Amino acid sequence: AQSVTQPDIHITVSEGASLELRCNYSYGATPYLFWYVQSPGQGLQLLLKYFSGDTLVQGIKGFEAEFKRSQSSFNLRKPSVHWSDAAEYFCAVGRPNNNDMRFGAGTRLTVKP
Amino acid sequence: ETGVTQTPRHLVMGMTNKKSLKCEQHLGHNAMYWYKQSAKKPLELMFVYSLEERVENNSVPSRFSPECPNSSHLFLHLHTLQPEDSALYLCASSQDPSRLYYEQYFGPGTRLTVT
Numbered sequence: 001a002q003s004v005t006q007p008d009i010h011i012t013v014s015e016g017a018s019l020e021l022r023c024n025y026s027y028g029a030t031p032y033l034f035w036y037v038q039s040p041g042q043g044l045q046l047l048l049k050y051f052s053g054d055t056l057v058q059g060i061k062g063f064e065a066e067f068k069r070s071q072s073s074f075n076l077r078k079p080s081v082h083w084s085d086a087a088e089y090f091c092a093v094g095r096p097n098n099n100d101m102r103f104g105a106g107t108r109l110t111v112k113p
Numbered sequence: 114e115t116g117v118t119q120t121p122r123h124l125v126m127g128m129t130n131k132k133s134l135k136c137e138q139h140l141g142h143n144a145m146y147w148y149k150q151s152a153k154k155p156l157e158l159m160f161v162y163s164l165e166e167r168v169e170n171n172s173v174p175s176r177f178s179p180e181c182p183n184s185s186h187l188f189l190h191l192h193t194l195q196p197e198d199s200a201l202y203l204c205a206s207s208q209d210p211s212r213l214y215y216e217q218y219f220g221p222g223t224r225l226t227v228t
Contacts, residue, residue, distance in 0.1 A: 004155075032215075043117070043203055043219030044156075090156065103156035 004093045006104035021076040023091030032094040033074040117220035134189040136204030145187040150201040
């Protein structure tokens, strides 16, 4: 079965600084890849997804992610972080034509003024 | 109401109680999901319904019993729970039953505490 790892449990960045959240997956073929964000007291909101095609995908709120097959990674990036980006971020991996979806343990983002 | 709603938002129950969690989606979707979110653990998929048929049951204990009476509503019936079942229970929906997990929309969750 596939798995997904988010190596960083907690990251702190200053407002206006750039951000990169790491996600690595284990799967024998090209998976479906997702990034979700969860604000306190809320459910998860989809930021972006990758199924096929262009390996650099753009999402909402100024986020982007790049699929790198050679590194089995799907890292999330944002050039300039805003205080409202403070939240928990989850990477998820799904398999085409299979009812299986795995989430990473999440990375909590703190934004310093 | 818009999106995916869940009631109640908070629930405290004893181990001998019976309660139900409710989820309703107003998006016209055809697939619905129950997830369990515990502290410091990855999100766990519990059940998946596609066109009101259960298609996934990830080895969930029988004290959790899902029900999907129509494509807009999903219930999770709880009975004789254990303290370790305390968690945030999230409901989600997605549009295309032939492509499960595509663009899931999540509700805000029910925070369950078992005493």
